[in-house]
Amino acid sequence: MSKLEKVPATIVTGFLGAGKTTLVRHVMSQAAGRRIAIIVNEFGSLGIDGDLLKSCGIPGCEEDNIVELANGCICCTVADDFLPTMTALLDRPEPPEHILIETSGLALPKPLIKAFNWPGIRSRVTVDGVVTVVDGPAVADGRFADDPAAVEAQRAADDNLDHDNPLAEVFEDQLGAADLVVLNKADLLDEAAVAKLRAEIASHLPRQVKVVAAREGALDIAVLLGLGAAAEDDLAARPSHHDGADDHEHxxxxxxxxxxxxxxxxxxLLEKLSKIAGEFDILRMKGFSSLPGKPMRLAVQGVGTRFRHHFDRAWAPGEARDGQLVVIGQAGLDKAAIAAAIAG
Structure with missing residues (x-):
């Protein structure tokens, strides 16, 4: 790459548990020696997603190529965390040839895209594309897809009604910023359901955007990278519920x-966690545990009541086999009761 060329960056966004980390792992498995850096933004203090990438065994996923930002939502901390991180990557003796940025499930993409216009990095890096990963079964269940017309009708009928739905706004903002939408976990849906979801997603898109179905986030690297969107120069085509606001709250x-x-x-363990997720209306759980006599660490991830697991790596000699779990949900979770249920 010429020193005069901008380094392309791909923003991978999407709601909680949509499959962003799995998609990034698939990209890295196809890197074929290409220098790709990964920035992972966690919501919460335990870097699960970065740890999953570092332990995946794929060349390029080594610790030096992965930067974790766990101090807050990336769209709220661009000046304090994101911009210094980008500058450090670009100033390396051998800078990355492509940068993947995996946002947290709660991030709004547009403030992050705007950050690429900051003088310190505008001449050096460009947003190659925004890839929005959608959890097909979750949206099919109606969990994150509110009907805007129905909300307006309810508000018109009752001015005192609290109609604000932040989950729907986050979902729609992530779709509104997209250059490519990945309808993930499509293998869990029949053809009719996939077709219905494509139409539903298209109704939220402000412009013509390709929607591709995927299983386990497995897509050819050529489909995801090289979009050439220069999204930082195309902000007007990416409407947001928060346009005009300086920031947003979580x-x-x-x-x-x-x-x-x-x-x-x-x-x-999965049966227990699924029951707890349903009882307390938890959006997302992810973490690690140990099994008696097993030398490998057990990684678990759940979206709602749907859980999956795999052994990600061996416990290191002398390492404490202490399990930890990140729990994410809407405000008001009974943290003490959830912790007691997990410990019981």
Missing amino acids: DDFDSFVVPMPEAASAEA
């Missing part, structure tokens, strides 16, 4: 970390 969400005791079996 008071509508809670995130906390709880210890996770050793489990009798992976199946028993």
Whole structure:
């Protein structure tokens, strides 16, 4: 790459548990020696997603190529965290040839895109594209897809009604910024459901954007990179519910970390966590646990009551086999009761 060329950056956004980290891992598995840096933004204090990438065993996912920003939502801390990180990457003796930025599930993409116009980096890096990952089964269940017309009708009928739905706004802002929408976990839906979701997603898109179906975030790297969108120069085409606002608040969400005791079996643990998620209306859980006599660490991830697991790496010699779990939900979660249920 010529020193005069801008380094392309791809923003991977999407709601909680949509499959962003898995998609990034697939991209890295196809890098073929290309220098790709990854910036991972966590909501909460435990860097689960960065740890999953570092332990994936894929060349290029080594610790030096992964930067974790865990001090707040990336769209709220661009000056304090994101911009210095970008500058440090670009100032490396061998700067990355492409940068992948995985936002937290609660991030709004547009403030991040705007940050690429800051004088310190505008001449050096460009937003190659915004890839929005959608959890197909979740949206099919109606969990994050409110009907704007119905909301307006309710507000018109009752001026005292609290009609604000921050989850729907986040979802729509992420779609509004997209240059490519990945309808993930499409293998869990039949053809009719996929077709219905495509139409529903298209109704939220402010312009013509390709929607591609995927299983486990597995897409050819050529589909995801090289979009050439220069999104920082195209802000007007990416409307947001928060246009005109200086920032946004995340008071509508809670995130906390709880210890996770050793489990009798992976199946028993997933059954237990699924029950807890349903009882307390938890949006997302992700973390690690240990199993008796097993040398490998068990990674678990859940969206709503749907959970999955895999053994991600061996416990290091002398390492404490202490499990931890990040719990994310809307504000008002009964943290003490949830922690007691997980410990029980």
